Amino acid sequence: MDIRQVRHFLGEDWKKVEALFEETLHSDVHLLGRTNGYIRSNQGKMLRPVLSLLVSRACGTPGGDSVKAAVAAELLHNATLLHDDVLDDSIRRRGAPTVMSMLGAKASVLVGDFWLVKAMKTILACENHTKELSDIFAKTVLDLVEGEMLQMEKAGSGDTSEDDYLRIIYYKTASLFEAVCSSAALSVEAPQELREAVTLYGKLLGMAFQIKDDILDYDGDALGKPVGADLREQKITLPLLGALRQMDADREKEVRQMVAGIGEHPSNCAMVAEMVRTLKGTGYAAERLEEYVKEAKESLRALPASEEKDMLLGIADYCAYRTI
Numbered sequence: 001m002d003i004r005q006v007r008h009f010l011g012e013d014w015k016k017v018e019a020l021f022e023e024t025l026h027s028d029v030h031l032l033g034r035t036n037g038y039i040r041s042n043q044g045k046m047l048r049p050v051l052s053l054l055v056s057r058a059c060g061t062p063g064g065d066s067v068k069a070a071v072a073a074e075l076l077h078n079a080t081l082l083h084d085d086v087l088d089d090s091i092r093r094r095g096a097p098t099v100m101s102m103l104g105a106k107a108s109v110l111v112g113d114f115w116l117v118k119a120m121k122t123i124l125a126c127e128n129h130t131k132e133l134s135d136i137f138a139k140t141v142l143d144l145v146e147g148e149m150l151q152m153e154k155a156g157s158g159d160t161s162e163d164d165y166l167r168i169i170y171y172k173t174a175s176l177f178e179a180v181c182s183s184a185a186l187s188v189e190a191p192q193e194l195r196e197a198v199t200l201y202g203k204l205l206g207m208a209f210q211i212k213d214d215i216l217d218y219d220g221d222a223l224g225k226p227v228g229a230d231l232r233e234q235k236i237t238l239p240l241l242g243a244l245r246q247m248d249a250d251r252e253k254e255v256r257q258m259v260a261g262i263g264e265h266p267s268n269c270a271m272v273a274e275m276v277r278t279l280k281g282t283g284y285a286a287e288r289l290e291e292y293v294k295e296a297k298e299s300l301r302a303l304p305a306s307e308e309k310d311m312l313l314g315i316a317d318y319c320a321y322r323t324i
């Protein structure tokens with residue numbers, strides 16, 4: 001699936017999203033306006049607003065609130081990345097230097113704040129279900145923060161379990177995908193049954209998306225962002241958990257201690273990565289990923305047949321088989 005083609009398919013609805021996005025990011029402060037323009041010029045696939053519009057069209061007829069929900073999702077997503085690059089000290093994203101690396105951590109946090117508040121204001125400008133839509137996005141903001149804090153708590157200890165991992169990726173990624181789909185359905189007054197179906201789809205898709213991200217961090221070809229960053233940040237993700245499952249208790253404890261010690265001994269990274277490769281940890285993660293993708297597709301059963309529904313099914317496969 002080519003997401004650019006889906007954007008083209010979305011036609012006038014997509015143009016409205018682009019126009020509102022552009023308008024929202026205007027600032028008379030030159031440094032801020034220029035920085036927003038820089039982020040826009042490396043804007044990536046815009047998967048979340050694409051998903052939002054596809055869901056609103058698959059469930060009804062999109063109006064102004066659907067466009068706002070789609071724009072708010074992308075604004076919030078970028079806000080989190082601006083903050084995340086500070087937390088992770090990341091110098092590259094989407095194949096380009098991060099705002100953090102060019103203007104420093106303070107600017108990245110401030111620009112992130114701007115995008116975050118613009119997201120909330122965009123939702124507050126909705127004409128219908130404003131309170132419910134605000135609640136959906138506010139819950140996600142809290143989930144995102146909790147996910148990052150939980151990840152931070154776990155990073156130093158080396159004791160992340162698979163349940164911890166699933167909780168972290170729900171909070172930090174799937175919660176926003178869930179919000180994207182449920183807000184889009186609400187914006188077109190979709191019946192409860194459809195809202196529930198697409199909300200579940202969003203959650204499962206988000207889980208799959210993050211598992212694939214974590215696989216690419218071991219298997220990727222260094223396009224866009226550096227490979228191996230998760231281990232350097234002492235994050236225990238599903239490929240490593242897959243490898244740990246195959247070790248006896250003593251060896252597992254030893255490897256977990258190696259991960260917890262990466263801060264003082266960065267050379268542990270290469271040894272742990274080699275273990276993940278030898279024990280085919282990404283294969284285990286890929287099996288779990290396929291289960292999420294299958295369930296995500298099944299959750300769309302209640303939706304009436306449409307081209308948009310087919311594209312939502314295609315996006316589930318795209319999340320699993322993408323190479324960047």
Ligand code: FPP
Pocket residue numbers: 079080081083084087088090112116141144145148172173225229
């Ligand atoms: C990327 O994960 C990070 C996220 C998806 C969420 C970041 C959330 C926050 C920083 C907290 C909330 C912030 C706001 C503005 C509400 P990753 O680091 O695993 O992936 P990466 O490789 O793309 O950096």
Ligand code: MG
Pocket residue numbers: 084085088090
């Ligand atoms: Mg990061």
